[in-house]
Amino acid sequence: MPLIETEEAARRLARAIASDLSLYNEEKIVQGIQNDDLFTVLAEEIEEGRALYKSRVSPDLYIKNFYDRAIVDILVKSKGHVKSKIW
Numbered sequence: 001m002p003l004i005e006t007e008e009a010a011r012r013l014a015r016a017i018a019s020d021l022s023l024y025n026e027e028k029i030v031q032g033i034q035n036d037d038l039f040t041v042l043a044e045e046i047e048e049g050r051a052l053y054k055s056r057v058s059p060d061l062y063i064k065n066f067y068d069r070a071i072v073d074i075l076v077k078s079k080g081h082v083k084s085k086i087w
Contacts, residue, residue, distance in 0.1 A: 003058045010061040014070035017049040022074050029075055033082045038075065046071060 004010050022029060025045055032038030039046065053067045 001056075004056055004061065005058050007061060007064070007066070010057045010064070011066045011070070013056055014053055014066040015074065017053055017067070018070040018074035021045055021049055021071075022078070029079060030082050033076070033079050033084045036085060042075070 004013060021042065025042060028041050029038065032041040035041075049071075050067055054062050057066075
């Protein structure tokens with residue numbers, strides 16, 4: 001399969017991976033936000049997603065941090081309703 005070469009497709013892939021993480025790890029995400037250790041609790045899953053993302057996009061796009069932005073947007077911002085000491 002050829003590498004993704006467009007920013008739009010790279011963003012879409014990053015958001016799809018982050019959405020899958022959110023879908024399959026909802027309870028861990030909520031607990032991670034409540035306990036302020038989200039990135040520790042989900043470290044393995046996030047890194048697995050990052051490896052998949054990196055394997056599918058061109059190096060020029062990988063360095064633009066679309067994956068990290070998608071993780072924050074989907075795993076953190078969308079959970080603003082969860083009670084936490086971090087906000």
